[in-house]
Amino acid sequence: xGSHPETGVIRLALPAQADFVSVLRVAVRVVATRAGCDDDxxxxxxxxxxxxxxxxxxxxxxxxxxxxxxxxGHGSVALDMTRGVPIAADKVRELDALDGPPELRDERRxxxxxxxx
Numbered sequence: 001x002g003s004h005p006e007t008g009v010i011r012l013a014l015p016a017q018a019d020f021v022s023v024l025r026v027a028v029r030v031v032a033t034r035a036g037c038d039d040d041x042x043x044x045x046x047x048x049x050x051x052x053x054x055x056x057x058x059x060x061x062x063x064x065x066x067x068x069x070x071x072x073g074h075g076s077v078a079l080d081m082t083r084g085v086p087i088a089a090d091k092v093r094e095l096d097a098l099d100g101p102p103e104l105r106d107e108r109r110x111x112x113x114x115x116x117x
Contacts, residue, residue: 006034007072014053016064016083021053024068028079035072037115045115048099049079052111055091056083082110 012027014020028049032042056066064083071078086108087095095102095111103112 006036007074010070010072012068012070013065014068016057016066018054018057021050024053025050027068027070028077031070031072032077032115035077036075037077041115044099045077045079045113048102048113048115049081051098052081052095052102052113055094056081056087056111058088058091077115079113080105080110081113082106085109087111 010027010031012024014024025046028046029042032045037045053066064085067082069080069082071080087104089108092104092108095104100113100115103114104110105112
């Protein structure tokens with residue numbers, strides 16, 4: 001790793017259960033560090049990803065999974081978080097209030113989070 005940020009794609013599947021938000025937050029921090037993001041950016045990205053995860057859990061069956069795809073750039077990270085069912089329309093307002101805010105795609109099944117720094 002050193003002073004040279006890494007690039008690439010990392011995929012992670014998490015059970016749609018609240019206990020797994022900590023796994024996501026650790027993964028976000030590690031991936032953002034490898035991409036060369038500064039501490040403030042890593043913290044904001046962790047908070048946004050964690051909040052998004054909880055929004056995506058709302059109404060999920062416990063056997064559901066949330067797929068997370070990290071795309072690392074030089075000094076930037078993009079996360080695409082996808083679940084099999086759309087996010088409830090009333091939960092979209094919660095996403096709008098987050099840092100960024102995240103972008104909804106695929107008929108509210110995917111949330112994209114972009115961060116640089």
